[in-house]
Amino acid sequence: MAETRARASMPPPSRRPVVIEIIARSGSKRLKDKNIRPLNGLPLMAYSILVAKSIPGVDMVMVNTDSPDYAAIAKEFGAEVPFLRPAHLAEDATPMSALLSYTQQFLMDQFGYWPRSVNPFVKLIQLLPTTPFRNVEKMTEYIERMHFSPLVKTYVRTDTTPDKLFFQEETAVPMTDVFNKRMLHQSFFKPLSNFMGYTYPYPSFQQCYIQLDNIYEMIDIDSDNDFRVAEMVVQNDLYDFGVSI
Numbered sequence: 001m002a003e004t005r006a007r008a009s010m011p012p013p014s015r016r017p018v019v020i021e022i023i024a025r026s027g028s029k030r031l032k033d034k035n036i037r038p039l040n041g042l043p044l045m046a047y048s049i050l051v052a053k054s055i056p057g058v059d060m061v062m063v064n065t066d067s068p069d070y071a072a073i074a075k076e077f078g079a080e081v082p083f084l085r086p087a088h089l090a091e092d093a094t095p096m097s098a099l100l101s102y103t104q105q106f107l108m109d110q111f112g113y114w115p116r117s118v119n120p121f122v123k124l125i126q127l128l129p130t131t132p133f134r135n136v137e138k139m140t141e142y143i144e145r146m147h148f149s150p151l152v153k154t155y156v157r158t159d160t161t162p163d164k165l166f167f168q169e170e171t172a173v174p175m176t177d178v179f180n181k182r183m184l185h186q187s188f189f190k191p192l193s194n195f196m197g198y199t200y201p202y203p204s205f206q207q208c209y210i211q212l213d214n215i216y217e218m219i220d221i222d223s224d225n226d227f228r229v230a231e232m233v234v235q236n237d238l239y240d241f242g243v244s245i
Contacts (some may be wrong), residue, residue, distance in 0.1 A: 017059045018123045018143060020052040021103055022079065025090050026067035030222060035065075035129045036073055039227065040234040045070070045129035047245060049077045052127065054136045054243040055143065064099060066090035082106065096126065096196075104200060122200055128193035132230060133216040136242030142195045142210065149208035150199035156218050157211065158190045192220060214239075 024035040024045045036043040045063065052061040063074035063081050066089075071081040083106060089098055107122060123146050127134070145152050194217055195210070212218050216239045219230055233239050 018057055018125070019060045019062065019103075019107065020055070020058055020125045020127060021099075022048045022052065022061070022063045022074075022127050022129060023096075023099060024063050024065045024067075024070050024074070024129055025085070025094075026065060026070055027090060027092070029092070031224070031227075034221065034227075036070060037227065039132065040231050042245070043073050043077075044132060044221065045074065046077045047132035047241070048127045048129050048134065049074065049079045050245050051134045051136055051139065051241055051243060053078050055139050057140075057143070064103065082110070100124070100126070100198065124198045124200060126193070126196040126198075130221040131192060131194045131217070131219065132221070133214070133219055133233070133239050133241075134194060135217075135240060138242075139195065142197060145208050145210075146197050146199050149206045151207040152195065152197040152210065153191055153208075154194040154196075154210045154212050154217075155191050192218065194218075 022045060026033065026035070028034045031037065035045045038044075039047065049061060049063070052058065061079050063071065063079045064083075064085055065071055065074065065081065066085040066087065068084065071084065074081050085099075085102070088094075089102060103124065107124075123143060125143065142152055142154075192212060194212060216233050219226065219233070221227055221230055234245075
């Protein structure tokens with residue numbers, strides 16, 4: 001599919017702009033179209049959109065997708081879809097870093113962000129629809145932490161140690177070594193897409209990792225059973241989104 005772009009509506013910033021990008025690829029293989037699969041009557045990605053749009057001080061809520069059908073649904077719930085992701089960025093193996101770079105370039109083209117504008121700093125938050133349980137007040141707090149740390153991410157503790165985990169001692173750093181006996185005694189955690197915030201360009205190298213302690217916020221939907229659990233949570237009003245959903 002050829003790349004398409006539309007002019008976004010966000011005005012030129014007088015401060016550090018805040019952009020929330022919801023990543024919603026259409027090519028899920030394990031659960032077909034899981035990002036728009038109904039969860040208690042709403043498309044899954046609608047939960048992320050509705051919470052994001054309720055966060056104060058957010059300049060743009062956009063959905064990054066490769067699908068015109070997903071784009072239409074996103075717009076129904078008030079999100080902007082300023083471009084359709086090109087096919088080479090819509091594959092299973094597409095890294096999040098590639099999507100970040102693409103969005104950066106878009107914002108620079110549209111608004112002059114990066115690297116020389118009146119206010120070059122921009123806060124870019126990426127959310128995945130598969131972690132739908134987010135609270136507006138908590139999201140606001142996470143964004144405020146980005147004043148001091150250019151990288152803010154949520155994580156969960158885990159007892160396992162697969163390749164994609166990170167280890168934490170005095171600071172949180174990527175695990176690049178082969179496991180050894182010493183590492184088996186470290187505390188391991190897994191990044192979770194509940195919140196992934198980046199300030200560009202980095203004003204410092206300080207990083208902030210926030211451990212999730214709410215069991216519902218840890219739900220990461222990737223199976224039919226995950227959907228059943230999430231639907232039970234919503235139907236029984238067990239989670240406070242901080243906004244009517």
